[in-house]
Amino acid sequence: MxxxxxxxxxxxxxxxxxxxxxxxxxxxxxxxxxxxxxxxxxxxxxxxxxxxxxxxxxxxxxxxxxxxxxxxxxxxxxxxxxxxxxxxxxxxxxxxxxxxxxxxxxxxxxxxxxxxxxxxxxxxxxxxxxxxxxxxxxxxxxxxxxxxxxxxxxxxxxxxxxxxxxxxxxxxxxxxxxxxxxxxxxxxxxxxxxxxxxxxxxxxxxxxxxxxxxxxxxxxxxxxxxxxxxxxxxxxxxxxxQGARSAPLTSALAAFVLLQDLALESQERLVTWAAGLSPDFFAFKDEARWVHLIETLLSCLRGQHHSDPLEDLQVSSRALSRGKMLWNYLRSSLPEAYMNPALMRVTSLPQLLNGIDEITRQLQLSPGNVPVVYNPEHDWMYSGAGRKPSA
Ligand SMILES: Cc1cc2nc3c(=O)[nH]c(=O)nc-3n(C[C@H](O)[C@H](O)[C@H](O)COP(=O)(O)O)c2cc1C
Structure with a gap:
């Protein structure tokens, strides 16, 4: 090693x-x-x-x-x-x-x-x-x-x-x-x-x-x-x-949840699918690569004839929970507007992604480049303090 x-x-x-x-x-x-x-x-x-x-x-x-x-x-x-x-x-x-x-x-x-x-x-x-x-x-x-x-x-x-x-x-x-x-x-x-x-x-x-x-x-x-x-x-x-300060948020999150969905359905299928990839697959330089990953995963999960993005992005509740787990951490490094608690209560992946995109639009940010910066003010969420200290 x-x-x-x-x-x-x-x-x-x-x-x-x-x-x-x-x-x-x-x-x-x-x-x-x-x-x-x-x-x-x-x-x-x-x-x-x-x-x-x-x-x-x-x-x-x-x-x-x-x-x-x-x-x-x-x-x-x-x-x-x-x-x-x-x-x-x-x-x-x-x-x-x-x-x-x-x-x-x-x-x-x-x-x-x-x-x-x-x-x-x-x-x-x-x-x-x-x-x-x-x-x-x-x-x-x-x-x-x-x-x-x-x-x-x-x-x-x-x-x-x-x-x-x-x-x-x-x-x-x-x-x-x-x-x-x-x-x-x-x-x-x-x-x-x-x-x-x-x-x-x-x-x-x-x-x-x-x-x-x-x-x-x-x-x-x-x-x-x-x-x-x-x-x-x-x-x-x-x-x-990598020290990158911005990221293609919703594409990366969608790919995360689809990977979880595939793994939860069958870990063996996920491994077989991955075995068809080559090492140069992992050069994720821009959002297009994430979209490509999502499409490849959707073909594996839904077959070749997937067409309706809303239907295609319906995942199991366990996969959605895992996406929310990641989102719960990730949102603490995003602009404050993304802390909106309603996003933690959504019941489907399209709702979560649309909710995030809506905030991105309101903030007039580019969806492929949302700033992700560690914010120590949110450490209380992970320190065992349980709730936000009063100012
Ligand atoms: C949810 C969770 C699960 C963990 N599971 C393991 C584990 O399986 N093996 C291990 O050695 N440490 C485990 N750890 C400890 C972490 O590897 C790490 O040492 C600890 O979280 C401190 O690092 P951090 O502040 O960067 O999170 C776990 C930590 C967390 C938060």
Missing amino acids: SYLHKSSPSKIPAGLAPMEGVTDFATRFWYQCVGGMDFTWTPFLRVTDTFPAKFPDLFAPELTTLKGLFPAPLIFQVMGSRPEDVIRTAEAAGDRLTFIDLNCGCPSPTVVGSRAGSSLLEHADQFARFLETVATRLGPDRLSVKMRTGFHSPSEFSNLLAAIKHLPLRHLTVHGRTRPARYTGQADWFLIDEAVRTCTFPVFGSGDVCDHKTLSQRVDTASGVKAVIIGRGALRNPWVF
Whole structure:
């Protein structure tokens, strides 16, 4: 994998963070169209002593059927409660995987209750033994780890680092929050810096990177990080990786929802459709490419004889919900008029797209060039504050 040597506009490699329920294959495909990332990441695959029985092709088709198609390489993440389950999955993958990433950060009570995710951080010595068992068995550079800064409190972080700092890991990604903090407050990049200074392997930083300014601020604090990953910031502005300040909003959103619709109908069909594309498909320079993608997807979904755009754009309610999830983030980086709550209540994709176009017309903007700029005033939506602070 070459992502440690890439020259993105930010001069530091930046990847799409793993997000369970968000960055599944259809969404990763869409981000490959948006472009500019140095790498992408699967959300966690929960592994056990029997699952997966064979390599999960449909979970990560980039590594099998679609190998070589996409510009940005994929990191494959698993979550497990026992070293042997992680080892079994990595070994069964054979040469499909250069390395495997282990989730040691998920804060969900269900996950923690099953002794996986962030619960691996509860005891530093057990954490180190877990990683050492996997890393020793797989060999140097074949295990990477993504962790938080503590199970109860950030005061645990130094001990956790001391316990693992000499292991032969490929890299360590630190999300600068503890388990109880979940996604609230601010990520602590001083602790990420401590990881950089302590560990013998490369460290990636995660938390609250939303644009090039916030990226520079975080990287100033932890100047030795070898890469950053962007999660919610990439939902708020999917163009963050290229630094573009305007985007073909409705075309890109329509393509996102159609990809979700196809994936929800049949992931296999989505993969088969994608297998017919060539790598040069992913040079999305202008709106015409998005229109081409929409037409190609519509042909796949509705057959060759689609003609009525309103009929064609009717999607399942689950696909629409996913479109609204993206819209809910994205609107926070658009001019204030797009925050109109009525758009979150629409019941069809054409209504959503028409509503957005109507606002674009009222603002006298070009639909192919709506300004998308991270707006820190909307951080409250993602900080756990729950509602807008009064002025
Ligand atoms: C909805 C959601 C799902 C997530 N799922 C995962 C996951 O599957 N694996 C993982 O390692 N981290 C997961 N994370 C954590 C992110 O990868 C990232 O570390 C965190 O959101 C902080 O970065 P951000 O401020 O750029 O969002 C998830 C985060 C969110 C918001």
